[in-house]
Amino acid sequence: MSVAPAPRLRGKDLLGIDPLTAPEIQLILDTADEMAKIAERPIKKVPALRGKTVVNLFLEPSTRTRFSFEMAEKRLSADSLSFSSSGTSVEKGETLLDTARNLEAMQPDFIVIRHRYAGSPHRLAKVLRSSVINAGDGAHEHPTQALLDAMTIRRRLGRLEGLVVAIVGDLEHSRVVRSNVLLLQRMGATVRVAGPPSLVPAQMEAMGCEVHHRMEDAIAGADVVMMLRIQLERQGRMNFPTVREYYDFFALTPERLRLAKRGCLVMHPGPMNRGVEIDSRVADGPQSVILEQVTNGVAVRMAVLYLLAGGNGEPTAD
Amino acid sequence: MSRLLIKHARVIDPSQRLDEGLDVLAVDGRIARLAERIEERGAEVIDAAGLVATPGFIDVHTHLREPGFEYKETIASGAAAALAGGFTAVCCMPNTSPVNDTAAVTEFIRKRAEEAGAARVYPIGAVSKGLAGEELAEMGEMVRAGAVAVSDDGQPVRHAYLLRRALEYSLLFGIPVVDHCEDPTLSAGGVMHEGAVSTRLGLRGIPAAAEEVMVARDVTLAGLTGARLHIAHLSTRQSLEWVRRAKNQGLSVSCEVTPHHLALTDAAVSESSYDTNFKMNPPLRSADHVAALLEGVLDGTVDCLATDHAPHHADEKALEFDLAPFGVVGLETAVPVTYDLLVRQHKLPLARFVALWSTNPARLFSLPGGTLKVGSVADLTLLDTEARLPVNPDRFVSRSRNTPFAGRRLRGWPVATILAGKVVWRRERR
Numbered sequence: 001m002s003v004a005p006a007p008r009l010r011g012k013d014l015l016g017i018d019p020l021t022a023p024e025i026q027l028i029l030d031t032a033d034e035m036a037k038i039a040e041r042p043i044k045k046v047p048a049l050r051g052k053t054v055v056n057l058f059l060e061p062s063t064r065t066r067f068s069f070e071m072a073e074k075r076l077s078a079d080s081l082s083f084s085s086s087g088t089s090v091e092k093g094e095t096l097l098d099t100a101r102n103l104e105a106m107q108p109d110f111i112v113i114r115h116r117y118a119g120s121p122h123r124l125a126k127v128l129r130s131s132v133i134n135a136g137d138g139a140h141e142h143p144t145q146a147l148l149d150a151m152t153i154r155r156r157l158g159r160l161e162g163l164v165v166a167i168v169g170d171l172e173h174s175r176v177v178r179s180n181v182l183l184l185q186r187m188g189a190t191v192r193v194a195g196p197p198s199l200v201p202a203q204m205e206a207m208g209c210e211v212h213h214r215m216e217d218a219i220a221g222a223d224v225v226m227m228l229r230i231q232l233e234r235q236g237r238m239n240f241p242t243v244r245e246y247y248d249f250f251a252l253t254p255e256r257l258r259l260a261k262r263g264c265l266v267m268h269p270g271p272m273n274r275g276v277e278i279d280s281r282v283a284d285g286p287q288s289v290i291l292e293q294v295t296n297g298v299a300v301r302m303a304v305l306y307l308l309a310g311g312n313g314e315p316t317a318d
Numbered sequence: 319m320s321r322l323l324i325k326h327a328r329v330i331d332p333s334q335r336l337d338e339g340l341d342v343l344a345v346d347g348r349i350a351r352l353a354e355r356i357e358e359r360g361a362e363v364i365d366a367a368g369l370v371a372t373p374g375f376i377d378v379h380t381h382l383r384e385p386g387f388e389y390k391e392t393i394a395s396g397a398a399a400a401l402a403g404g405f406t407a408v409c410c411m412p413n414t415s416p417v418n419d420t421a422a423v424t425e426f427i428r429k430r431a432e433e434a435g436a437a438r439v440y441p442i443g444a445v446s447k448g449l450a451g452e453e454l455a456e457m458g459e460m461v462r463a464g465a466v467a468v469s470d471d472g473q474p475v476r477h478a479y480l481l482r483r484a485l486e487y488s489l490l491f492g493i494p495v496v497d498h499c500e501d502p503t504l505s506a507g508g509v510m511h512e513g514a515v516s517t518r519l520g521l522r523g524i525p526a527a528a529e530e531v532m533v534a535r536d537v538t539l540a541g542l543t544g545a546r547l548h549i550a551h552l553s554t555r556q557s558l559e560w561v562r563r564a565k566n567q568g569l570s571v572s573c574e575v576t577p578h579h580l581a582l583t584d585a586a587v588s589e590s591s592y593d594t595n596f597k598m599n600p601p602l603r604s605a606d607h608v609a610a611l612l613e614g615v616l617d618g619t620v621d622c623l624a625t626d627h628a629p630h631h632a633d634e635k636a637l638e639f640d641l642a643p644f645g646v647v648g649l650e651t652a653v654p655v656t657y658d659l660l661v662r663q664h665k666l667p668l669a670r671f672v673a674l675w676s677t678n679p680a681r682l683f684s685l686p687g688g689t690l691k692v693g694s695v696a697d698l699t700l701l702d703t704e705a706r707l708p709v710n711p712d713r714f715v716s717r718s719r720n721t722p723f724a725g726r727r728l729r730g731w732p733v734a735t736i737l738a739g740k741v742v743w744r745r746e747r748r
Contacts, residue, residue: 095637117520122592202523
C-alpha cells in the first residue's frame with residue numbers, strides 16, 4: 001500500500017476508527033501481521049505486556065470478542081480479569097462515571113469495554129488515565145472488528161486500496177458497518193452498502209459510501225462481500241416483514257455470489273444466522289474467510305494492546 | 319410610599335414604540351412617569367447610564383420541578399434563577415409530582431412563589447389528568463386558581479380527539495393551549511436529531527417529522543376550533559412553515575423557539591463526544607433547520623423566545639447518553655445567548671429583541687407587564703449590551719448546572735432586575 005506506517009499511535013485510547021489516520025491504521029495492520037507469527041510458534045506467548053493489567057468490562061453479552069481479547073492478553077503475558085454483565089451501570093444503581101472511578105482506583109493499564117450504548121467508552125476515556133479500548137459501543141463503532149476485517153482482506157488480496165467492498169444487511173443497528181466504512185475508505189477502498197431501505201440510517205451517504213437498496217447492485221463486481229448479522233432478537237420491532245422475505249431479497253446465496261468478482265472474499269463478523277443472511281453453501285464455501293477473521297482478531301487485538309502500551313520495535317525481541 | 323427612580327437609561331418599550339434616553343419613576347410598584355428628566359426627592363435612585371431599560375423579561379416555558387423533584391430545582395431556587403437571568407416572570411410547566419392538574423396544586427405553586435418573593439410565577443395547568451392523555455383536567459378550576467394556560471408539556475397531547483376538546487373548552491377562558499409537538503411512535507427510542515450526525519454516532523434519531531406531523535395536526539385543529547394554540551419549543555423548518563401558513567389563514571396560532579435551538583446544532587453532540595448537556599427534547603437540529611428558525615425569528619413568524627429551562631441533577635446527567643434525561647437549564651444564559659446571536663451577530667433591532675422576550679409573551683399569555691405604560695406594573699430588566707462575560711455554571715443560582723453553554727463568552731447581559739418597583743437582583747461586579 002501507498003501509506004507509510006506511523007511511528008506510533010497518537011492517542012492513549014482506541015475509541016474508534018474515526019480518530020485514526022491512515023498511517024496509524026497501517027501501523028496496526030503491520031504490527032498485527034507480526035503478532036500473527038507468534039500464534040504459529042510452539043510457545044504462543046511473549047512477555048511484551050508482563051506486569052500490565054487489563055480489565056475486560058463487557059456490559060453487553062459477547063462471547064467471541066471477549067475471548068479474542070482475553071486470548072490476545074494472555075499471549076502478551078498481561079494480567080487480565082473479565083467482568084461480564086448485561087446490566088448497565090444505572091441498573092446496578094451506579095452512574096457510568098462512578099463505574100469508571102471505581103475501576104480507575106484499581107489502577108489498571110487498560111480497560112477494554114463493550115457497552116450497549118453508543119459513546120460510553122468515549123465518556124469513560126475522558127475521565128480515566130487508563131487506556132480505553134472500545135470493544136463495541138451500541139450502533140456506533142467496533143474498531144478492532146474493522147481492523148481484523150482489513151487484516152484479513154489484506155492478507156488475502158495483498159492490498160486495500162482500489163478494492164470494492166460490499167457490506168450488506170442491517171445497516172442501522174450495525175457498529176461493524178460504521179467502523180468498516182470509515183477504515184476501508186480511509187485506506188483507499190470503495191465501499192458500497194446495501195440493505196432494506198427501512199434499515200438504512202438517515203443520510204448514510206454522508207459517510208462517503210455508496211448506498212444501495214438492491215443487494216445485487218452492491219455486490220456486482222465486488223472484491224469482497226461482507227454480510228451483517230440480522231439481530232433476530234429484535235424480531236417484532238424489525239423494520240422488515242419476515243425473516244423468510246429477508247432471505248429472499250438479502251441473503252448471500254451461491255447465485256448472488258456469482259455477481260461478484262471471481263474469487264471474491266466472503267466475510268461475516270459473526271455470529272452467523274445460517275439461512276437468514278447467509279446460505280450455508282456460501283458460508284462454508286471456498287471463498288469464505290470467516291474463520292480466518294476470527295484467527296486474525298486475536299492478532300489485531302494483540303497489536304492494539306501492544307501499541308497502546310507504547311510498544312515500538314520488535315515485540316518478540318526479548 | 320415607595321419610589322424608585324431610574325435615571326439616564328435608554329428606555330426601550332415596544333408596546334409604546336419607545337426607544338429614547340429617559341428617566342423612569344415607579345411609585346408603589348407601578349410605573350408613574352417617563353420623562354427626559356425626573357427629579358424626585360426621597361426616591362431610591364439607580365444611575366442607569368449606559369444601560370438599556372426594558373419591560374421585565376418573561377419566560378413562558380420553565381420547569382421549576384416543585385412539587386416532587388426538589389433536588390433538581392425548587393420554586394424558590396428557580397424563581398431566583400429567573401431574576402438572575404433578567405426575568406421578572408416565568409410560566410411553569412405542570413409535569414411535577416403530583417402533576418399540576420388540580421386547583422390545589424396550582425394554589426400550592428402560587429403560594430410557594432409568593433413566599434419565595436422572587437420572580438412572578440404563573441402556573442400552567444395540565445391539559446389531561448395526570449398528563450395521561452385520557453381525560454381533561456379541571457381547566458376552569460385551575461384558571462380560577464391562577465393558571466394562565468394549559469399544557470401536557472414533556473409529552474404531546476397524544477389523541478387528536480382530546481386536543482380538540484381541550485382547544486374547544488379553552489375558549490371559555492380565553493387561555494392558550496400549549497402543545498409539545500412530538501409523535502411518540504416516530505420519536506420512540508430517539509436521543510438526538512436524526513440525520514448524518516446521529517448516523518455517524520450510532521445514536522437513535524428523532525426525525526424532524528416527529529414534530530412536524532404533530533404541528534400539522536395541531537394547526538388543523540386550531541382551524542377547526544378557533545381556539546388559541548401555542549406551539550412549544552418549535553425546532554424544525556417544516557413546523558415553522560405550518561405556523562406561517564396558519565397565521566396567513568388568520569388562525570390564533572403562535573410559537574416559541576428556545577435559545578439552544580437557535581444557537582447550537584446537532585454537531586455539538588459529536589464535537590462534545592456525547593456530552594449529555596447537549597441532550598434535550600426536541601433535540602438540537604441540523605444546520606438547515608437552525609437557519610430556518612433564525613429566519614423565522616428575523617421575519618417575525620416566531621412570536622417569542624422561551625427557555626424550556628429543564629434542570630437535572632449532575633448525577634442524572636452523568637449517565638450514558640441514551641439513559642441521561644432530556645433537558646438543559648436556560649434561565650441564566652438565555653438573554654446573553656440570544657442577545658449575542660440575534661442582536662449582535664444578526665442585527666435584530668433591539669426593540670424586536672425586547673418584544674420577543676417581554677411584550678409578546680405578556681400578550682400571548684395575557685400576563686401583567688410586558689409594557690412600561692404609566693399605571694402598569696413596574697417590572698423592568700436592565701441590560702448592559704456591552705458586557706462580555708463567560709458562562710460560569712458554578713455561579714448559577716439554579717440548583718442545577720446542566721447547561722450546554724459552559725465557558726462561552728457572550729455579549730449582552732442583564733445587570734439588574736426590578737420587580738414592582740424594587741431592585742430585587744443586581745449582578746455582582748467581579
